[in-house]
Amino acid sequence: MATTSISLVREQSEAVNPPRALWVPFALGRPLGSAADPGFQTDVLRAAFAILETAESPTIVDYLVDAPMEAGPEAWACPVNLPVADDPSHTGRLLAEVARLRPWAAETRTVRGRTIFGVTGAGADQVDEVARALGGIADTGDLEAVPPGDVDWAFDMPLLVRHLAEDLRTFYHEAVAAQPGPNAPNHAALNDWIFGGTALGDTLQQVGHHLTAADDFILTMVRGLTIPEGRYDDPRDDADHWAAGSGV
Amino acid sequence: MVRLSDLHDEEAAHLLARAEAMAPVAAAPWVHPKPLAESTVAIVSTAGLHRRSDPPFQAGAVDYRILPGDVDFADVMLSHISTNFDRSAFQQDPNISFPADRLREMADAGEIGGVSDWHYSFMGAQPNHEALRDTGEEVGRLLAAGGVDVALLIPV
Numbered sequence: 488m489a490t491t492s493i494s495l496v497r498e499q500s501e502a503v504n505p506p507r508a509l510w511v512p513f514a515l516g517r518p519l520g521s522a523a524d525p526g527f528q529t530d531v532l533r534a535a536f537a538i539l540e541t542a543e544s545p546t547i548v549d550y551l552v553d554a555p556m557e558a559g560p561e562a563w564a565c566p567v568n569l570p571v572a573d574d575p576s577h578t579g580r581l582l583a584e585v586a587r588l589r590p591w592a593a594e595t596r597t598v599r600g601r602t603i604f605g606v607t608g609a610g611a612d613q614v615d616e617v618a619r620a621l622g623g624i625a626d627t628g629d630l631e632a633v634p635p636g637d638v639d640w641a642f643d644m645p646l647l648v649r650h651l652a653e654d655l656r657t658f659y660h661e662a663v664a665a666q667p668g669p670n671a672p673n674h675a676a677l678n679d680w681i682f683g684g685t686a687l688g689d690t691l692q693q694v695g696h697h698l699t700a701a702d703d704f705i706l707t708m709v710r711g712l713t714i715p716e717g718r719y720d721d722p723r724d725d726a727d728h729w730a731a732g733s734g735v
Numbered sequence: 736m737v738r739l740s741d742l743h744d745e746e747a748a749h750l751l752a753r754a755e756a757m758a759p760v761a762a763a764p765w766v767h768p769k770p771l772a773e774s775t776v777a778i779v780s781t782a783g784l785h786r787r788s789d790p791p792f793q794a795g796a797v798d799y800r801i802l803p804g805d806v807d808f809a810d811v812m813l814s815h816i817s818t819n820f821d822r823s824a825f826q827q828d829p830n831i832s833f834p835a836d837r838l839r840e841m842a843d844a845g846e847i848g849g850v851s852d853w854h855y856s857f858m859g860a861q862p863n864h865e866a867l868r869d870t871g872e873e874v875g876r877l878l879a880a881g882g883v884d885v886a887l888l889i890p891v
Contacts, residue, residue: 601808715819
């Protein structure tokens, strides 16, 4: 049996030296380059398979065709104004925001006939349960207790935190996918939106603060798995904060 | 496009550090594959894919999930642990990292010989490749027993 592979990080393929690899200049998460673009995807696959017919020793071939670009932060903005509630709790603001986005997410699910929401163990219609769970962690700082609710969670705490965040991001991404507009937003545009003033972004920051304040290796790692690189607003970056006596 | 220089500095440094810690795969006899038009192809993904009824991947997972060759995309979930890649494309079109439709089309067109009855998925972000040796070899045996000629390895 022979192998051929797609490589997203050329430096890692160079280190591993697999028999056959096609390095592609695409974003992480997009190894075949362009969603809903069968012709583009098939061309990438043909290039990966072609190495089977030519290589006689470990080979990395560069695929020097850029994928069609999604809209970046400068070219995309969510047309729905968020946040929508003046509520003292993260849970309240998050639930209000989810309610505002629900019709759009439902439309996307209808069109696609599927969703990947629910990795937490929540049913496809239990978005509010997930929002209450993450909002509750933000409001209470409790990183040990399993969130209440009628869900058979698929993860233990604290790793559940990371998947609650992912399920809600999935729901938000579904919501914007149905909204009018010429271009789908890319990863940076979606993160700019979520961390640029939504209740979800604020909730994630607050959860991140709790995970950080615990000063625990595992909880710090969970924060890294919950909030993308460069998006956490770490209060320790504020010299005055630490001079005031945080002790770390 | 994304190259390391296009990523956030910390993410790029993390991926580069991972590369520097990786060792080459052990040399093995070179396999001369059958003609592609006669080859049965299976996908081996590291996107953390599984059916909705399967348990999701836990942190540090070295196990794998099986996906039928004719799996309905509505039944495919993604529980990869990293938060630093774009899931919106997979939400829109699972073929972006699990090209089951594309392989079926290529088989129908005679470009490949056929599509395996089973595909396999691990979770990536595994810094210790040796940890995957047992389950990796197990999947290799399953692929061979299933008559697979070409394993298409796809990251996320």
